Amino acid sequence: MAAFKPTKVQILPKLGEKVTEDKLYWKNYKSPVQIKEFGAITKIDFSPLSPHNYAVTASTRVHIYGPHSHEPMRSFTRFRDTAYGGTFRDDGKLLVAGSEEGIIRLFDIGGRVALRQFTGHSKAVHVTSFLSDGFRVVSGSDDLSCRVWDVARSVELSSLTEHTDYVRALAPSKLNPDLFVTGSYDHTVKVFDMRSGSSVITMQHGQPVECVLLYPSEALLVSTGGRYVKVWDLLKGGQELVSLRNHHKTVTCACLSSVGKKLLTGSLDRHIKVYNSSYKIVHNFDCDASILSMAIAPDDEVLAVGMTNGVLSVRHRKQMNQKDRETFSRRRRGPSYRVFVKGKNFVPRQDDFLVSKPVKQYLQMYDKQLKSFEVSKALDTALQTWRQTNKPDVTMAVIIELNRRGTLKNALAGRNEQSLTKILNFLLKHIFDPRFSRTLLMVGDIVLDMYQQVIHESPVVERLLQRLMEVLGREAELQQELMQVLGILDTLFASMTPRKEIPALAPPPAAQESQLQAA
Known part of the structure; x- marks a missing residue:
């Protein structure tokens, strides 16, 4: 009786999106580590210097975490009310944060007491940042104004009041210390130049602006608000290039990755979407609650997400240690040929007999x-x-x-x-x-x-x-x-296919002779 042949399972093509290098890159993150904070996390900012610690602003304090720590390394708690917008300076030594009481505080990372306090806003200050020279601080407030402060003298240098609603988004230029971009709930995005003391470009987003982001070349600007993510060309006077509507709820934050300069956006619909250079979605992260803030480390090793329920979700990129590499290389190495007499490169001759060992069949x-x-x-x-x-x-x-x-x-x-x-x-x-x-x-x-x-x-x-x-x-x-x-x-x-014409048949020879005689 013939041997039983097992059921042949056909390898069918899988339906869905193709697996690309971008998808593999963004799937290479571990499961998120969740850290509970004291309130909704409104701002996350990574230090530009290694080991890339990050500041988390939540409730009445700003915590400093290490890239792999689950407990805060340092805490700044000198706030009487809710703190907002904790941001590092480019050298990673100073941190500035606003507050609900309208006071801006400047901290040394190595200390606990505020080095400077800037008072002048009459309402809550939600966004703060350093200008690229490192000696000036810019802030945006619910009193409809943007103010520039001198760090050394602790005085106000300028006050800009062109917005007609809350200022909730801010992005300073890294290439020019006199330029910064603001976004407001009056649906406008403005580019301010400190040399002229006013805005030089105004763009209509169409929704309350929650976040603004400059590309490294600073030729492109991203603004988020409502369900829209819009990209503007600053070299053409703020012309709108792309308008994306891939989220189901308000888009609250955006950031750029260092590898490939991929754009990441987070929304209240609990999704993080990753866009490639053509602004097509290449990956999607899911979170447990609505997203308020998000930041990615300069080396893309850590992705931190802050949510409305006070949970900080931290994803680390998978890394293989030396033991894993050895195991992986040992697994990929072929069988050991030292047990064979002929050696690895032996080629049988034509008159050799091959004695094969029957393979045992395992059935499902x-x-x-x-x-x-x-x-x-x-x-x-x-x-x-x-x-x-x-x-x-x-x-x-x-x-x-x-x-x-x-x-x-x-x-x-x-x-x-x-x-x-x-x-x-x-x-x-x-x-x-x-x-x-x-x-x-x-x-x-x-x-x-x-x-x-x-x-x-x-x-x-x-x-x-x-x-x-x-x-x-x-x-x-x-x-x-x-x-x-x-x-x-x-x-x-x-009906559309052209018909070939059939050539007329030549008359037989007898008919040809009769035609010639008649002629």
């Missing part, structure tokens, strides 16, 4: 049941929940094998409520998959023929059978319409 459970002609059990094994979800191609291979043997009806017959429910759920889930539809439509017809006339006590089975009948009826209508369309197209193509 459904193959063992098929070998024992237990077709119903084989189908039950193929319809296990984990296999339906992760490997539906295996389930389809067993169904195709049963149909080839002519025992598919026997395997489907005599089902109880539980097993019939599994079959119906699998049919309804995968019947529209183009890889499986032809076979599953046939299986659906067989199931309806067997169980349509049977009175079921279970309302679940009746409902699933009714849905299957509707699906098959809809599919039959679609097939009929498709055949009609194909017939119309065939007629059109036939």
Whole structure:
């Protein structure tokens, strides 16, 4: 008797998006580490210097975390009310933060007491930052003004009051110490020049602006507000280049990665979206709550996200230590050839005899049941929940094998409520998959023929059978319409095809002679 041949599982093409280098790059993050803060996290900022500690502003304090620490390394708690906008200076030695009381405080990273206090705003200061020279601080407040302060003398240098609503977004220029960009709830984004003392470019975002971001070249500007993410060309006077609407709720924050300068946006819909240079989404992160703030380390090793429920979510990039590298290289190395006498590069000659060792065949459970002609059990094994979800191609291979043997009806017959429910759920889930539809439509017809006339006590089975009948009826209508369309197209193509002219046949020789005589 011939040996049993196991069921051949076809490798089917996977549906969905292609796996790209960008997707692989952004999937290479570990599961997030969650740290509970005292309130909603409104600002996260990474130090530009290694080891890239980051400041987290929440409630009435600003915490400094290390890249791998789960406890704050340092805390600044000299705030009487809610703190906002903790931001590092370019050298990573100073930090500035605003507050609900309208006071701006300047801290030394190595100390605890505020080095400077800037007073002048009459309402809450939500955004603060250093200008690129490091000696001036700019702030935006709910009193509709933006103010510039001198760090050394602790005095106000300028006050700009062109906005007509709360100023909630700020981005200083890294290339010019006299330029900075502000965004306001009056739906405008303004570029201010300290040399002229006023705005030089004004852009209409169309929604309350939550965040502004400059690209490193500072030719492009990103503004977020409402459901929109807009990109502006500053070299053309603030012309709008792209308007993205991929979030379902307000987009609250944005940042740029150091590798490839990918744009990341976070929203109240709990999603972080990663865009490539063509502003197409290449990856998506999901969070547990609405996102208020987000920042990524300068080396892309850490992605920190602050949420409305006071949870700080930190994702670290996967790194292989020396032991893992050795294990990985050992696993990838081929078999050891020291046990062979001939050596690794031996090539057999033409008159050599090859003695092969028979390979032991290991059968899957459904193959063992098929070998024992237990077709119903084989189908039950193929319809296990984990296999339906992760490997539906295996389930389809067993169904195709049963149909080839002519025992598919026997395997489907005599089902109880539980097993019939599994079959119906699998049919309804995968019947529209183009890889499986032809076979599953046939299986659906067989199931309806067997169980349509049977009175079921279970309302679940009746409902699933009714849905299957509707699906098959809809599919039959679609097939009929498709055949009609194909017939119309065939007629059109036939009418458009040019006909070749058939050359006239030459008269026989006798006819040619008679024509010549007549002439």
